[in-house]
Amino acid sequence: MGFVMASYSAARLVMFSLFAIILSFSFISFEASAASESFSFIEFNIAFVLGLSLPVLLMVFIIKPRPAIKKRLPVLLTIALLGLLYSLNFHPQNHLYTSLIFGCLIFQIISYWSCNYHLVGKTLSSSFSLKNGLFFGLFCIYIFALYSAVVSASVAWLLMASVQVIITLIYIWLSRNTSHEVNIRSLTLLAINIVFAAGIYFWLAGNLALNLLVAISVTTYLLAMANGCWHIITTLITRENDHKALSTRPQVQVSYDPTTNLPNYQYALSFFEQSIVNNDSARYAVIIFKPINFQQINGVLGHHNSDILLLQLAYCLQKSIESKDELLNFSTPESPVRLARLQGLHFLLVMDVSQTKHSEDLIIEQLCKELALAVPGPMSFKSFSSFFKLAFGVAFVGQNSHNLTEVISWAEDALLQAEKQQKLVGFFNQEIAIFNQQQLHKMEQLKYAIQHNTLQWSLQPQVKVQSKRLIGFEMQVSWQRQDDEILNLADMMVIAEQSGDSYTLSRQIVSQAFKAIAELQHLNMSIPVAIKLPENSLLEPDLIDYIEQQAETHNVDCQWLMVEVQEAILLMSSPQAKASIDQLKSLGVKISIDQFSGSYEALRYIRRMAVSGIKIDCYSLAKATAGSSDKAIINALITLTRKMDLPLIGTNINVIAIEEMFIAMGGEFGQGQRYSAGITQEELPYWLTAWQKQYPDNA
Template sequence: MTEQALSDGGDRITCLLTPDTGREVVAPPVVKLQVWLWLGMALAIVALLGVLLGLLYQQAQRQARSDVSNLSLVLEARLSSSFRDTHAALHGIATGQSLEKLQDIFRQVDVGAHGVITLRRTESPQVVLRVPKVDNHMASYPPDAIDRRLSEGIQEGTLISRSRVDGVKRLYGFKKVGEFPLVLVIGLAAEDYLLSWKYTVIASSAVCSVLYLLIIGLTLRLQANRIRRQQILDELRDSAFHDELTGLPNRRYLLERVNQAINQCGRGQRLTLLYFDVDNFKTINDSLGHVAGDTILQRLAQRLAAVKPLVDTVARLSGDEFLVLVDDDDRVRLAQRVEHILQVMQQPLEQAGYTLSISASVGIAVHPAHGHDFGSLLKAADTALTQAKRNGRNTWVFYEAAMGERELRFLYVQTELRQAFEQNELQVFYQPQIDLGTGTVIGAEALLRWSHPGLGSIAPGEFVPVAESSGLILPISRWLLSKVCHQAVAWQTAGFGELSVAMNCSAVQFRQGDLVNEVRRSLHESGLKPHLLELELTESILIEDSEGVLETIQGLKALGVRMSIDDFGTGYSSMAYLKRLAVDKLKIDQSFVRGMLSNPQDAAIVQAVITLGHSFDMKVIAEGVESFDLLDALVVRGCDEAQGYYYAKAVSPSDFAVYMEDRIASSFAAEQWV
């Protein structure tokens, strides 16, 4: 688990990058805020009590000084008015002449239940008068702190000391009584002056506690709001940077990660982008349902995330496409890693009662050779991925510059093809088909031709796949179907007889189009008899979706249209499927026909197809017949029909009409000669 700092809204957030999906999780604080707040409250209350006690002590000091000062003045005035000198005063007090009066004065001073007032001599530790009175209060006691202060010349002050009479600890205020050799001492017990303030202390503590609780509550509320806000921001960031279905990082996250890695490349960072696309996922999704498809994607994401020790980042781009970032650029090691990942993905997967083996195609782009930013790397990897699919899927391909050129041409052809179709620049050429038994023309195959003003003649093998991938194949096929039906009727009108016309059907028409209704409409609009229209299917269409193809073929057969399998022998048709389809004709691929004179295997394949077709009561036609020797070999083997340069190449409708007129004229001349 690695730590990464992110910035969001000005706050620095520490995130942890989990090893399973790369999802970032905000790290919780080590100590909760509530603990600090409650601890702070306790410390604040203790501090408050300390402050209050200090204030009480200061107040008690002031009271003691004030009381002893006032009482000292009263005592000095009384003694001065009663006695002529200090010695007479001491004698009078000692003999009890004024003792009762002084006690009355002392009792008027409130010193609390445990406070005392004493009158002591300055020259000896002898108590002259004490209120409250105790036994032997006139006795002498050892010197105490007050005596030591007096001996130091300090005539008034406050201090805390323990009484030498009753042992109680008090706050004492003392002052010398004028010129008399007497010192007046007032002692306040702590429990008395604290008792007088206890309600103030309690009330103050309660008010402060309530205020502090309010502050704590407000702080916690604000903190809760901040945490909730941060959680919302984290959730928004998580949804913005992660895929909802799989939990993997998404394209936006990977964009930031790639840019970060590219910036580090100058410090030795290496970078490769792997573009994974699950093979035939649409078929799986359509067969098992979207819920099962989502589950499969989630499990594939888990498998990809599990290989993170081999890669840096795994992300889901969209649909069944995943991107993997690798911190390496060595082709050998990259190939080994990709092979390992593909093996992990292909491990059996149980879903909806089926055991599936999922494969993928991979395009590989390396920085900086194939791109200097995320966009160019992704484009290069996508181009390589397309080539991997063309190579048969379940494989990987490194990007090459030539691929980019092919993709650019593909895009250019796609744009130009759309314009050519809209401007009616596409042409239909026709190649005659001959009955080998009679030597007569029985029909023609319609072939699309496109002559581009800049690129020249573009072969159907190039622009038809472009049309299929762009969706143009559907409108082009509808236009072609209408064109050939009307052309066949025109040949009849011209006196060429009932010539059949054959045209290729695209797999897209079976998957997305409404072929049966389109054929019905074209037959009706042109007036062509259904049996004169022949639709050619490839073997790849037959194995793609057998039930759907069978239903469409049955609908076409119900119209009376004839069906044939084009390029038979190059695909994977099964005998059982041929029986179910009940097509009318098999067409032998020209690669076998051209090699049959020099390659015994090609000759054997041609013979096998002819025998197979006849066993299913089908006609067999051979294409690519370019010489008399090939024609003779086909006739010997029992082939029914043929087409090729030996008879004629594909020509325009007007040239085809000339060809037919020449054939008719030659036939008529031969009949006249006979």
């Protein structure tokens, strides 16, 4: 509250001093001019404007912290009015264009002042650039119209004023949700400006006296400046009330994170909220970052030792940015602290971008690059050393949300997006929010579909490619959402993993597979049915018991079930995954390796553990040319598996050209849309009958 009273006292002292000086000079001027010539009406108004403007301008410049008002606007408005009055004072007909140019400047400055508020939900830099471009472009067109004599001066003025009023109205309409006070202030300035524009037009048409035009111009100036003073006073009152509220609010005690000696989440959030209240003209960007490869270090060194490296990292980063005044200081000015520790490995930076003249995104990206370069490397602990890499996520207070907790969470979403895309910096936008909402909606819909068994199940045949003899089926599942989007099993697995429904989905896949096996045996077809399971399902201890239970329920042997395991799971060398595979084999369940790559590690695993077959993707053969690498790799895998006497099934054999190429390479078994896109269990008896008639080897 002290700074408010000091500002008031300074402003009052300056105003009284200048008023006394101006009054003294006025008396001296009148005494001197009594013997010669009295002031003209215009000269009197020039003196009046000079005497009035100086205290107001000084008040705008003196009051600290600066109110949310552009200092250049009242200064330029004063200069433009004085230019207009001087032009009118010296033969206005000879200086008509000069008078009209100064009049246009007054009109545009007041219009610009009406639009000098942030658009809600719009990017600040882009909206200001658009506004500045429109105003400057209109001014240039007006100057061209005056001096080229394309139209008369009155018509040029009328067109300029009309376009300017329309632009201002559009801008006021777009920013209507800012606040009620801002709306009143903008509309007041617009009304003042329209009266001024009408006065210029009628003066050009000869319907308004010169002295009356001067009076209207000065009155317009006075009302515009009064409107600006109104803004200053309301800002000061608001700040005084905020300081009173803060003085009665319990102060949060500074608390530090024990690992990094940085302010913790609770204190940083409370301090941030108070900073927003204290400085309402600031525009804050929330920057969240993390060392993206720190989890591996935890696994090697353990949490206690890795915390020492984290302390070194936090110290180096804090030292590199402690002199940057645009960053929020969570401590005292003598020992600034610009970083705060959030949950987990996340750190918080807050940047005030309201004073920057450059693109906010560029300034933030530059800061993030400096932080990334400030990471010491390699960081060592005893004989262990590692390089840290950082990823950043950014969200803006006010633009994205006014809730700080929500802004921080959105910055963390942008950080995740940057990490996925392997970018240094990610900026939050509504597309990320929409995508997250869509993902949540998909999770809810998939959970409902699994619980109410509304998924679509089908069987895809596996055949001997030359004779077309059936050797098995693969159970396939798809899901048609309410918006008619159809997701396959791979897409469903991703959503199910996120929603925690992967095990429930796996149980349904197993249940449907045993139903299909029982139906095939009822049709005198004893062939295996293959299934794919989500990766984490093999780690569920209850899955083996559920498979055994389903085999007993449907009265079929487990040997007719084949589980296709991703090669990546085998290479993880997880003891729990290996134990689950051993238990499945003990039940008689066949194991097949899906998406086999032929890597050395995979071949070693095949030698150690017998599998019933492998599968390779033949989709790339559709675009393969003679001598292409894809064709050579598939050819080598077919040759390798034949020498190892290991059954190989080629998948995605969708057209006859791929089938012929696959056969020419020595492939024996395949599946794909070439044979069938998928058969429901209701269609299975009719499909088998038709297949056996077409290919007698299946009878």
